[in-house]
Amino acid sequence: MAPNNDQTALWPAPHARGAVDATVHVPGSKSVTNRALVLASLASEPGWLRRPLRSRDTLLMAAALRAMGVGIEEGVGTETGSGEFWRVIPSGLHGPATIDVGNAGTVMRFLPPVAALANGPIRFDGDPRSYERPLHGVIDALRVLGARIDDDGRGALPLTVHGGGALDGGPVEIDASSSSQFVSALLLSGPRFNQGVEVRHTGSSLPSMPHIRMTVDMLRAVGAQVDTPESGGEPNVWRVTPGALLGRDLTVEPDLSNAQPFLAAALVAGGKVVVPDWPARTTQPGDRLREIFTEMGGSCELTEYGLEFTGSGAIHGIDVDLGEVGELTPGIAAVAALADSPSTLRGVSHLRLHETDRLAALTKEINELGGDVTETADGLHIRPRRLHGGIFHTYEDHRMATAGAIIGLAVEGVQIENVATTAKTLPDFPDLWAGMLGSDGA
Ligand SMILES: O=C(O)C1=C[C@@H](OP(=O)(O)O)[C@@H](O)[C@H](O)C1
Numbered sequence: 363m364a365p366n367n368d369q370t371a372l373w374p375a376p377h378a379r380g381a382v383d384a385t386v387h388v389p390g391s392k393s394v395t396n397r398a399l400v401l402a403s404l405a406s407e408p409g410w411l412r413r414p415l416r417s418r419d420t421l422l423m424a425a426a427l428r429a430m431g432v433g434i435e436e437g438v439g440t441e442t443g444s445g446e447f448w449r450v451i452p453s454g455l456h457g458p459a460t461i462d463v464g465n466a467g468t469v470m471r472f473l474p475p476v477a478a479l480a481n482g483p484i485r486f487d488g489d490p491r492s493y494e495r496p497l498h499g500v501i502d503a504l505r506v507l508g509a510r511i512d513d514d515g516r517g518a519l520p521l522t523v524h525g526g527g528a529l530d531g532g533p534v535e536i537d538a539s540s541s542s543q544f545v546s547a548l549l550l551s552g553p554r555f556n557q558g559v560e561v562r563h564t565g566s567s568l569p570s571m572p573h574i575r576m577t578v579d580m581l582r583a584v585g586a587q588v589d590t591p592e593s594g595g596e597p598n599v600w601r602v603t604p605g606a607l608l609g610r611d612l613t614v615e616p617d618l619s620n621a622q623p624f625l626a627a628a629l630v631a632g633g634k635v636v637v638p639d640w641p642a643r644t645t646q647p648g649d650r651l652r653e654i655f656t657e658m659g660g661s662c663e664l665t666e667y668g669l670e671f672t673g674s675g676a677i678h679g680i681d682v683d684l685g686e687v688g689e690l691t692p693g694i695a696a697v698a699a700l701a702d703s704p705s706t707l708r709g710v711s712h713l714r715l716h717e718t719d720r721l722a723a724l725t726k727e728i729n730e731l732g733g734d735v736t737e738t739a740d741g742l743h744i745r746p747r748r749l750h751g752g753i754f755h756t757y758e759d760h761r762m763a764t765a766g767a768i769i770g771l772a773v774e775g776v777q778i779e780n781v782a783t784t785a786k787t788l789p790d791f792p793d794l795w796a797g798m799l800g801s802d803g804a
């Protein structure tokens with residue numbers, strides 16, 4: 363099932379005419395919204411999400427949960443002035459249902475364990491790319507934990523989970539080196555398994571640890587008991603005790619990874635960008651931008667109002683391991699291509715299995731604009747060159763589109779193919795970008 367957009371349309375990336383000076387209200391976090399939807403659906407009482415992200419990935423998650431019987435009502439808050447909200451009303455999960463995962467890692471990985479708890483067959487399908495993204499960790503683990511799953515033997519989509527209304531659960535070993543989402547998926551549904559779950563990661567590396575911490579924090583916030591390596595448990599082992607989950611009233615933080623292009627604009631064009639409601643404490647990997655973009659030449663101040671990020675127009679290269687914050691790689695690579703010294707981005711070989719092969723895509727697209735990027739075994743080596751205009755292909759990858767927009771600020775004549783693909787997590791991107799720059803550029 364292909365996303366509904368014109369994949370060949372070209373968007374002239376606005377060129378910055380001067381320093382930026384803008385306040386950008388960044389929509390809610392994809393990762394928080396989709397975890398909150400899953401946890402609220404598994405709870406024993408209704409719950410609320412305020413300021414949820416409404417994007418392709420989160421609407422697919424909501425539609426999938428509704429298809430399994432969950433009530434999700436949408437509204438706009440008046441009394442609290444809190445803006446949009448979703449009220450989630452859990453009910454007996456059931457099939458038959460067909461779930462479209464699109465190309466959302468969170469939907470394709472977090473929902474098969476939920477489906478195993480449902481009564482009846484739940485079929486999972488998605489975009490062509492979803493067939494190639496790793497899912498074996500979830501499928502194999504669920505079988506060990508007692509689920510019946512029909513797939514075509516590749517350990518990938520499409521597949522059908524024959525939910526039996528309950529799952530034994532218990533201990534399971536997985537290799538999550540290709541995606542942290544395998545661990546998150548099993549933990550999120552773990553409280554509802556008869557014996558809970560004990561997940562032991564056996565692989566040599568584990569990406570995106572902040573996202574696993576986000577899972578653990580959000581589980582604890584709804585009353586689950588979780589033991590982790592960080593709370594004194596064994597390394598690489600997470601245990602979730604069986605038990606009922608509470609319905610909560612949660613306000614979703616802005617998506618800090620989607621704040622990245624706007625902060626990058628201040629680095630590239632100079633000037634200041636303010637992101638209101640930047641949380642003082644968060645598990646979102648995007649919070650690392652404060653440190654990374656400071657090292658690359660900016661400065662920032664976190665106040666009660668939000669994050670104020672200032673650039674001088676000077677950009678420095680960086681040598682950094684992005685294994686914990688892989689989803690920031692495209693935006694960092696774009697800034698690095700405009701820097702005054704080379705960069706090495708390491709620890710992100712698993713990006714080859716993201717929305718597209720991001721290492722190959724970034725290398726090809728930046729080089730086609732005159733850049734000098736080489737792929738390494740686990741990342742990119744970027745030597746800045748004078749770039750020229752041209753078409754920046756995006757491979758249905760939202761973060762490729764925003765990376766191209768960052769380059770377009772500094773390089774005239776960059777055209778982004780299929781900017782609508784940003785709808786995966788940030789549907790308003792072109793408007794927010796134009797708003798940041800002012801109608802005729804900054
Ligand atoms: O759990 C999550 O919300 C995510 C985990 C990460 O996945 P990987 O560990 O597969 O990189 C991240 O890249 C993705 O954007 C969101």
Ligand SMILES: C=C(OP(=O)(O)O)C(=O)O
Pocket residue numbers: 465466467468689716717761787
């Ligand atoms: C890797 C990403 O998404 P997904 O949740 O589909 O894995 C991403 O948003 O950068």
